[in-house]
Amino acid sequence: MDQLFVNLKHSILIFAGNFLPEWAVILISILISVTAIAVFGPVTMMYLTLLERKFVGRIQNRFGPNRVGKWGLLQPLADGVKMLTKEDIVPKGADHFAHFLAPVAIVIPALLVFAVVPFGRNMVAVDLSIGILFFLALSSTTTIWIFVAAWASRNKFSLLGGLRSVAQMVSYEIPMVLSVVPVLMVVGSFSTVAIVEAQSGWNWFVLTPWGLIGFVLFFLTGVAEVNRTPFDLPEGESEIVAGFHTEYSGMKFALFYMAEFMNSFTISAIVSTVYLGGWQGPWLPGWLWLLIKSYALILVMMWFRGTLPRFRVDQLMGFAWKFLLPLALLNIFAAGVWLAFARPVNYLLSAIIVALALFILYFANRPDMPKKRVYRYAVE
Amino acid sequence: MMSINHFLIFTTLLFLIGLYGALSRRNMIGILMSIEIMLNAVNLNFIFFSRFLDVPAETAQVFAIFVIVLAAATAAVGLAIVLQIYRNQKTIYTDEIDLLKW
Amino acid sequence: MNSFAPLVSVVQYVLMFIVLGAAIVTVSIGNLFRAAIFLAFTLLGVAGLYFFLHADFIAAMQILIYVGAIMTLVIFAVMLTGKMQDPLVAQSNRQKIPAFIILCGVSAFLIPTILKAPWRTLATPHATTAANLGRALMGEFVFPFEIVSLVLLVALIGAIATARSDE
Numbered sequence: 168m169d170q171l172f173v174n175l176k177h178s179i180l181i182f183a184g185n186f187l188p189e190w191a192v193i194l195i196s197i198l199i200s201v202t203a204i205a206v207f208g209p210v211t212m213m214y215l216t217l218l219e220r221k222f223v224g225r226i227q228n229r230f231g232p233n234r235v236g237k238w239g240l241l242q243p244l245a246d247g248v249k250m251l252t253k254e255d256i257v258p259k260g261a262d263h264f265a266h267f268l269a270p271v272a273i274v275i276p277a278l279l280v281f282a283v284v285p286f287g288r289n290m291v292a293v294d295l296s297i298g299i300l301f302f303l304a305l306s307s308t309t310t311i312w313i314f315v316a317a318w319a320s321r322n323k324f325s326l327l328g329g330l331r332s333v334a335q336m337v338s339y340e341i342p343m344v345l346s347v348v349p350v351l352m353v354v355g356s357f358s359t360v361a362i363v364e365a366q367s368g369w370n371w372f373v374l375t376p377w378g379l380i381g382f383v384l385f386f387l388t389g390v391a392e393v394n395r396t397p398f399d400l401p402e403g404e405s406e407i408v409a410g411f412h413t414e415y416s417g418m419k420f421a422l423f424y425m426a427e428f429m430n431s432f433t434i435s436a437i438v439s440t441v442y443l444g445g446w447q448g449p450w451l452p453g454w455l456w457l458l459i460k461s462y463a464l465i466l467v468m469m470w471f472r473g474t475l476p477r478f479r480v481d482q483l484m485g486f487a488w489k490f491l492l493p494l495a496l497l498n499i500f501a502a503g504v505w506l507a508f509a510r511p512v513n514y515l516l517s518a519i520i521v522a523l524a525l526f527i528l529y530f531a532n533r534p535d536m537p538k539k540r541v542y543r544y545a546v547e
Numbered sequence: 548m549m550s551i552n553h554f555l556i557f558t559t560l561l562f563l564i565g566l567y568g569a570l571s572r573r574n575m576i577g578i579l580m581s582i583e584i585m586l587n588a589v590n591l592n593f594i595f596f597s598r599f600l601d602v603p604a605e606t607a608q609v610f611a612i613f614v615i616v617l618a619a620a621t622a623a624v625g626l627a628i629v630l631q632i633y634r635n636q637k638t639i640y641t642d643e644i645d646l647l648k649w
Numbered sequence: 650m651n652s653f654a655p656l657v658s659v660v661q662y663v664l665m666f667i668v669l670g671a672a673i674v675t676v677s678i679g680n681l682f683r684a685a686i687f688l689a690f691t692l693l694g695v696a697g698l699y700f701f702l703h704a705d706f707i708a709a710m711q712i713l714i715y716v717g718a719i720m721t722l723v724i725f726a727v728m729l730t731g732k733m734q735d736p737l738v739a740q741s742n743r744q745k746i747p748a749f750i751i752l753c754g755v756s757a758f759l760i761p762t763i764l765k766a767p768w769r770t771l772a773t774p775h776a777t778t779a780a781n782l783g784r785a786l787m788g789e790f791v792f793p794f795e796i797v798s799l800v801l802l803v804a805l806i807g808a809i810a811t812a813r814s815d816e
Contacts, residue, residue, distance in 0.1 A: 190656070265686060297779060300709040307717030311689055314724055318682065333721055340717070357779055551770055555763045557665045561672055563752045568676025570748035571741045576726050577681060580688050583719065584672050587695045594704045597777075599770045604777035605785035609793075611707050612786070615714050616797050620804035622719045626726040627812035633730045634814065642742055 172203075172454065173289045200292040204281040212428040213243035219469050226473035253417035260321040261414065269316035270415065270422035276305040277429040284436045285359050287446045287454035298359035299351065302437055303344055306392060306430065310336045313401065313411050316423070320414035328410025331480065332394065332401035338487040339391040339398075345495035346384035349377050349502030350441050359437075363445035371444040376518040377502040380525075382442040384495055386464065389434035391487075393427055396472040400483060435464035490532050497524035554595055562588035573640045575629045579622065586618050661701050668694035677741075681727050689720050706779040 176199055184192050217232065217239060224231030232239035257266055283298040285291040295301050310333055317329020350372055351357065354365045372378035391398040402410035412423045439445060439460035446453030478486070501517040501524070508516060565588060568581025590611045597607030633639050636646075671690040678684045692715045699708035786794050 194656075262680075262682065264683060268686065295705060297705045297709050300706070300713070300779075304709045304712035304717065307713055308693075310717065311720050311724065314721065315686060318724070318728060333725070337718070337721065355780070551768050552764055553662075554665075556760055557669065559756060559759050559763065560669060563756055564669070564672045564676055567748055567752050571745040572676070573742045574681055576723060576730065577676075577684060580684060580723060581676055583688065583715070584675065584691060587692065587715075590707075591695060591698060594699055594702050594707060597704070598702050598774045599768075601769065601771060604775040605781055605789075608704060608707055608777060608782055609785050609790050611704070612710060612782075613793065613797055615707075615710055616801060619714050619719055620801055622722050623808040624804050624811065626722050627808040629726055630729060630812050639730050 170288065171452065172287070176200075200282075204278065204292060208278050208281055208429050208432075209425060211432050212425045213247070215428045215432065215465065216246065216424070217242050218465075219472075222466065222469045223473045226470070247421075250418055250421040255417040255419065256414070258321055258414050262319040262321070265315050265319035266414075267419075269312045269319060270419040270426075273309060273312040273316075273426045274422050274429075276308050277426040277433070280305050280433045280437075281429075283359050284433060285363050285440060285445055286436075286457055287452065290446075290454055291360055294358060294360045297357040299347055299357050299362070299437075299441070302359075302433070303340075303347070306434075307336070307340055309392075309426070309430070316415070317411040320411075322414050324407045324409070325411050325413045327407045328401045328413070331407075332411060334480075335394070335398065335400060335483060335487075336392060338484060339388045339491075342384060342487060342491035342495045343388035343392060345492070345499065346381050346388060347441060348495075348499050349381050352499070352502055353506060359440055359445075363440055363447060366444040367447055369444075371442070371447070373442045373444075375505060376514065376521045377498050377505055378442055380494065380498045380501070380521050382438065384491060384498065385442065386438050386467075388487075388491065389438055390431075390468055390471065391483075393430040393434055395427075395431060395468055397475040397478050398483065399477060400480060405477075431465060431468060432461060435461040435468070438464055485532075490528055494524055494528055497521070551595075551599060555592070558588045558591045558595070561591070573642055575632070575639045575641055576626070578641070579625050579629070583618060583622070586614055590614050657701065661698070664694055664697050664701070668698070682724070685720065685724050685727055688723070689716055692716050692720065703774070703776045706782055 176196070179199065180192055180196055183195050187195070220242075221231040221239070232242040235241040235245045257263060280302050282292040283295055283301050285294075313332045313336075314329045317325045317332070320326075350362060353372070354362050356362070366372060373382045394401050400406075400410075402412065407413075412420055415423060436457060439457060443460050445460075446457045448456035448459075451459075497520065501520040504520060505513045505517040507513070562585050565581045565584030565586075568584065569578050572578045572581060593607045593611045593614070596602060597604045597611075629639055632644065636644055638644065668691055671687045671694060674687040675684050675691055678687065692711065696708045696711040696716070699705075699711060
């Protein structure tokens with residue numbers, strides 16, 4: 168069961184190897200991996216939209232889509248037909264070339280990062296030696312295309328959304344990269360496969376003090392990177408219409424949406440790979456474990472959306488620079504201490520460091536509350 | 548494998564394209580972008596030599612890292628200067644900034 | 650893998666032509682915003698070439714720093730300095746034609762030199778890992794590394810001090 172998909176691909180390749188030359192077999196192997204990703208990504212996105220609408224609906228005490236098919240299961244298809252047939256409007260003053268380019272270009276990194284996600288034992292498309300760095304680098308390029316979309320639309324709301332998005336993503340990228348550093352220190356490799364293998368036998372990194380903090384940091388900055396609530400200022404509906412995609416409709420809008428949902432899936436998958444042990448787990452096959460962990464994280468993201476209000480811009484920036492960044496740096500120190508000492512002592516020491524860091528940062532970041540006034544002469 | 552001559556000619560052309568941009572652009576940001584292209588051409592050469600010539604691979608790659616880092620510093624400071632000039636002079640065209648000339 | 654090499658080198662040549670084309674558009678197009686977009690393509694293409702040269706770490710750095718950070722800065726600056734949608738302003742100066750002629754002359758010198766030089770290429774190409782690179786940075790090159798960090802810090806402070814509007 169564990170190696171179901173691997174064996175399937177293997178037997179196809181052996182079958183092809185009977186009557187095809189070597190290079191064709193390699194080509195087929197690449198094509199199978201690419202096709203699997205190219206199908207898996209969009210299908211995940213389609214059903215994530217349904218899941219989100221159902222789940223948020225449940226939180227708000229309503230049903231969500233339930234007309235098309237049983238439990239609304241065909242709703243994504245109906246949405247797709249609607250998107251494809253909708254009129255594609257380009258504003259008169261827009262930069263046509265950039266307006267077209269941005270939604271197309273934003274999907275490419277979203278699909279490419281699937282290549283380094285280890286879906287199970289031997290189930291990674293390419294085991295790059297710089298896997299995690301590849302993921303971080305590609306997800307950082309999304310910023311440019313959001314900004315290009317915002318600028319090309321020639322709309323003030325788009326531009327405001329784009330500016331907010333750039334400020335936010337540049338700020339959250341730094342704690343995001345730093346929150347992965349402890350894991351890289353412990354594992355000694357960038358490769359996602361090596362990271363998962365280092366966590367075998369319940370040695371999940373989330374079970375260490377620095378891992379717990381790192382997990383929370385990585386997940387929060389990940390949520391901010393994909394512009395989801397409570398970090399969805401770039402597209403805050405109640406403030407700036409729809410942010411950078413105000414002037415997009417039809418399939419171009421759908422592409423932005425697709426990139427966002429695929430990114431939220433990959434970020435969940437990478438967070439579970441780095442901190443939650445990836446495909447490691449008892450009884451069930453590995454790929455199922457990874458999907459369970461990623462979907463659990465995605466449900467947490469949707470839970471955020473259903474319950475939390477949006478940040479204010481200054482709160483957002485303050486949170487990244489004054490809280491997450493110093494915490495990530497101190498967390499690296501805690502991981503270093505954890506590595507330097509023997510087994511029982513290191514847990515204690517790094518737990519103390521992490522607790523101290525949290526305590527100090529909490530007090531340093533307390534909002535400046537005015538003193539309670541005492542009315543001395545106005546008693547009656 | 549591709550030939551060493553083709554690759555070196557390619558990086559030379561890339562460098563010259565960047566140089567052409569730096570010489571012919573009026574806009575300061577355009578000049579900065581051309582300089583980035585030139586730096587990239589040099590970096591490509593470093594990496595190429597690190598792979599195919601008899602130098603330690605780490606040495607050349609460390610050089611490339613330093614070039615990338617310094618390019619980032621150049622871009623940050625250069626664009627800050629461009630913004631300040633734009634504020635004071637209301638232009639970023641290099642041939643219109645002639646306060647010291649009369 | 651040997652029977653697969655021709656395809657790899659075809660992809661490499663295609664990438665080289667894409668980089669050259671995007672670079673030419675970058676330096677010659679009138680609209681500065683589009684020039685920035687094409688510069689992003691140039692940088693991405695160069696990152697792809699690094700991958701083919703087995704310099705994975707440099708490729709990731711190229712994308713992370715150049716495409717993620719420097720391009721964002723450039724587009725920001727293009728936007729803040731405004732007026733680029735005005736197609737009437739000439740974007741190139743009078744040195745355009747002399748520059749082109751001189752650069753053709755330079756390439757006429759350089760390219761024959763490259764073709765004539767006796768390159769002693771290795772039989773088995775080098776490759777290194779990110780771990781080795783880290784050891785080199787922390788060992789042999791630790792002094793330049795520290796200097797570069799200092800330069801970055803100074804550049805950071807300098808950029809903030811320069812760009813701040815006077816109160």
